[in-house]
Amino acid sequence: MEETYRSGTLIKPYERLSKEQVELIDKTSLEILNDPGISCYNEEAVDLFTKNGAKAEKGNGFWNLRVPEKVVRDAVENAPSRVKLGARKEENALLLDAKVPLIYFGSGSEANTWLDVEMERFKKVGGDMEVDIPQFKTCRGSVSLLCRAARISEQLEHLDFFIRPVNIQDEGITEENHDVNKFFASLNNITKHVQAGLTSLNQLDNVIKMAEIIVGGKANLRENPIISFITCLFKSPLQMVEDTTQKSIEVVKRGMPLVISSSPQGGSTAPIKEAGMIAQINAEILCGITLAQLVSEGAPVLYGSVPVRSRMDDLHDMYGAPETAQYNLDCVQMARYYDIPCYSTAGVADSKVPGIEATVEKLFSHLSVATSGAQYIHYAFGLLDRTNTFCPVQAVLDNEQIGSIKRYLRLPMVSQSDCEESLKQIKKVMASSNRLYARFVRKELHLGNVSQPYRFESRDMEDRVISKALKSLTELEERPRSRLPDETVDEIYDCIPGILSCIRDI
């Protein structure tokens, strides 16, 4: 039976780097891996690399690992160019193909703070004029808010996959039960693909077991991997850390899809110059992909690029900077060069609240990164204050923006029959007295080929974007939920220890 996948947006990618520049970066990255090499803190990784031709020299608590070009080339060659990410509802499954610039957008990234918005009416001092102004309220992320985020994400039509946007910090959540709770809170509230990092390696098998219960066994999970993992093996610059490296090895051993992610900061943990930043992040990601392929040839991995520029006043991330967008675009091209699907980054605002600044910053990267043809664009919904805050109203605004971008990037509809039809139409209109094409719009309108006005527009002089988005959020949250069947939930509670009893009723 032919598999069906969630429809993505096929685009014609914009390539910022020339072929020669891509090759230059590739060469520089491989030189970096050979000299100075990387600092590896994980012994199993060192063994795997050295058995396959790398050289390791013991340092103080780490190994200086020099990986020759051939080791990397052979391993990267083995990485699959197509990776399937399954979903509870099978039509929500994604097929990421490095050769096909079909783009998907999803959430991220474990923000600690949740931002709620309320509208309050204010009256002008000494006058009658009244105006609604948004008021903001922050709270710490919790299991209940994660469930809510998943439910909202289920309803956002342009959100294609779910990475938990909020960290869970409830009393009763420990390092040991963190993973089972976050995966259950997500999976019980969304039918799209669920992806997350792993807090404790001890919980990996429990999380996989939970997914197996949902899909009906090991073989089904292999066919329909409804969950996948993100690991950031590298602490930039070029330090392969013990903990996440081990998590990567174990995820790969279990055959689950894995994002090999790196997030250097231009100007602090990577060179600020484009060439240096891309050469370093590319070296880090290639090294992680090499390790995955050494663990298991053909392991399904994504090229995970999360480069960002730093601010010069406080060295924090600066996602709204043009350089951040440039870094990301370049990485997408590098992933395409190696024929590996790309997990890319767009839509984070530096602004602390929804509004004009957030929209400017988000549109800049949403649009530019989408033009690159990255298959899997994360961080795209609701993130504010760099990645520290998730705001559901902002996620609703982002959904609208991403919908417009998807439409904007659709391939042109100019075929022989389109031209013939247009010519016929033009002749008809020119023969009419009114010279209006309006009635011919109807076919395109009904086919969904004509975009609608901005959903949150105002017809008068008052900006009501946030209040309208808030109303839209309320409507989304009132829709029916997509929970797991009761018997599945019972089985999960019976088999997986540590899940808070309250989650099933949230």
Add this chain to the structure above:
Amino acid sequence: MENKEIIEKIRFNVVQGRLEKEDEGYDEGLEGQPAVKELIEEAIQSKVDPKSIITAGLSVGMEEVGERYEKGEYLIPDMLASAEAVGMAMDILAPHLSAADVHGKGKFLIATVEGDLHDIGKNIVAIMLKGAGYEVIDLGTGVATERIVDIVKEDPPDFLGLSALLTTTMDEMRKVIERMQEENLDSRVKVFIGGAPTSEDFAKRIGAYAYCRDAFHALDILKKLEG
């Protein structure tokens, strides 16, 4: 086909906004089936009473279109397609109307004033008026004041619609009205004005009968006049 059936099909195709058989409608799968043009021709051949065609077919159809627009189900293109279908039907029926002693709602002369070539708004108004049963004579764009006055003098319409998009040309409307006053035509012909730079105030200032925000506003005013 029975007369009743033809009229019902005319009504249906007005609602669908289908002028000719090759047109798609609002609903799918109608292409290739007879539309308003073919049905009106068949009705004439079958000697169906033109009055019934207008009242039970075209007008009832347009009323339903209006209701669908009010509900937000139809958009402007749907509305215009239906109005255009009715306008075309009225053109085909015109020679048969006087014989059948059927009179339209009135004659509406419409023009974009001198120096102004913009006509989208004017054309929409013309289509909608025709669709509502008015006889519309569209003089086109950039029409000289004297030409408008001459035509009005020669065969006075019930209404004159003047359109302008530019602040530099809107004053031509005042000149047309002044000339009509000089020729004592202003009491016989109601002047409607519209266009982006115009307003209720401006209409009052230059002595126009009505200012119309858009085609729907014009139809509302006319409906009130119809009583």
